[in-house]
Amino acid sequence: MHRYQPYLSLAGILILGTVLRFAQLEAKPIWLDEILTGLFSFGRNHDNIPLDAVFPLAQFVDIFQLNSSASCGQIAETVARESTHPPLFFCLTHEWLKGNEGAWIWQARSLSALFGVGAIAAMYGLNRIAFSRQAGLMGAAAIAVSPFAVYLSQEARHYTLPMLLVILSLSGLIQIQKDLLHRGKVRPWVGITWVIFNTLGLYSHYFFLLAWVAELFTIFALSLGQYLHPERLGLQQESSSAPPKRMVTWLSLGGYSWLPLLLYFPWLPTLHNHFSRPETDWFKPFEPSWVDSVTPIFQTLAGWLVMIVAFPVENQPLWIVILSVILMLLCWGYFLLSIVPRLKAVLTSQSTRLSGLTLLVFTVVILLEYLILVYGLGKDITSAVRYHFIYYPVICALLGASLTMNPVVIKEKNNSAPVKGLIGKLREKGKLYLIPSFLIVGLISSVFVVSNWVFQKSYDPAGVAQQLNLEPTVPLVVVVGYENMQEVALGLSFALELDKIRGGNLPETGWAFMTRSPSYQSVWENLNSVSGLPPSAVNLWIVAPGLRQREYPPQLMLGDRLCNLDPSQYYRLGIPYQLYRCGEE
DSSP: OGGGHHHHHHHHHHHHHHHHHHTTTTTSOOOHHHHHHHHHHTTOOGGGSOOSSOEEHHHHHTTOOOOTTOOHHHHHHHHHHHOSSOSHHHHHHHHHHHTOOSOHHHHHHHHHHHHHHHHHHHHHHHHHHHTOHHHHHHHHHHHHSOHHHHHHHTSSSTTHHHHHHHHHHHHHHHHHHHHHHHTSSOOHHHHHHHHHHHHHHHTTOTTHHHHHHHHHHHHHHHHHHHHHOHHHHTOOOOTTSOOOOHHHHHHHHHHHHHHHHHHHGGGHHHHHHHHTSGGGGGGSOSSOOGGGGTHHHHHHHHHHHHTTOOOOOTTOOHHHHHHHHHHHHHHHHHHHHHHHHHHHHHHHSTTTHHHHHHHHHHHHHHHHHHHIIIIISOOOGGGSGGGGTTTHHHHHHHHHHHHTSOOOOOOOSSOOHHHHHHHHHHHHHHHHHHHHHHHHHHHHHHHHHHTTSSSOOTTOHHHHHHHHTSSTTSOEEEEEEESSHHHHHHHHHHHHHHHHHHSSSSSOEEEEEEEOSSOTHHHHHHHTTOOOOOSSOEEEEEEOTTOOGGGSOSEEEETTEEEEEEEEEEEEESEEEEEEEEOOO
């Protein structure tokens, strides 16, 4: 039984991770980014969305029908033109949707959840190669119950795919480092698989470029350190290894390192175009101030916090928010103080030093790249916690390795025997409770994620839909001003949630996307031409991205109806929306 225990443990971890990732997968509301995933993956584009006129709400729901004749090439063209992402995830999701039936949001999210489960197995493999079988199991358990990983796995977005590929690529990086140290050369199969994972990663998410560059720098930095100061680096080369043919080794390693970029070359012009697109302007502060210079630091710390523990703080009573924050900080502080000495053991132990240094240097380089993007290019990618996904696997790997190590003990000076005995007992108890408490806190946090108490959807589509349905028995028209595809997708997320409420026998509901270019005056003018309204009173909601409250006109004409602004029904959740009441004919 002992022989198969690690595999049984891994199977249990995978089952737990699968349950957490698939639980209530369809229950959460659909938000802006998932709408874009659905459109592109169904083989649809901007032209399939009826614009600049009022249509029945159901007509927008029908957009999300699979275009099975769409090819990956066509999807890539649409993504290049209407999005700011590489195409691999959308092509894979299209094929997945073709082979599965049922509600589309469950299908799309289930693929991300599967990639999330794959990341658990891959994490076991990474730590098994880098450290030990026990570290592999601990790393797999850490990512299985991580609230951050569960959150990403339940998004119909391209986060778990590149995360999986980062783990696989890091496994190759560790094996390359071991080959260089112990063999003096990189085995071809190791180099080729590393190229494949890196190439797929580059086509899955632009942030994978950061990981690829960090891996190259890590190889260079550790190789240079080993060459210049081998005694300081403390990495011993096996005496039985063959003398390295340096020129051949470095030429082959250079080929493996740069081949992914060569294979990525056809997409580079699109990457350059996407980087300067206005859709990425949300990374910049709306009203810049001195606070923006320190905010990214706290946002990064918050990102590290929720990788381990996440309790409800969104849309909760103040006392729950305060209690949750205190408990989260206490848990994080306890884990941090307990893990740092163990991480030091990982970095000092001869058997784990190479892998520990490799992962640590990789992480430091990634964080430096984030600083360059934030402070050098003015792109605050820390503003969305999900964008820490690219180096999150390394955090899990180091956590898993650290939790299996005995901490480096600092000798206490001038302590009496009773004091030393008390300290020893506290350490033993800490060692006994650390891993169970770490996993229990992660599991509780993941349940909060599954229950939609933490990591709630941006712009709160379900809450907005409830407010739009303020008076269920009154006919309703919703007009969304748009300037780009993102604003249309935001409106569609509200429309799909509203359809869940008003899709039955409630009075008719009209929906319209009207261009706000060059100004909202064009929207007000288009409203004059609306026809086919019911004879009874109508509620008109104006969803107006970029419009201030004082800029809403006090009256509007909806066809031949005069509509008066209701000052008590103004809301703003990232974007404003205002109710107008239109009289009978």
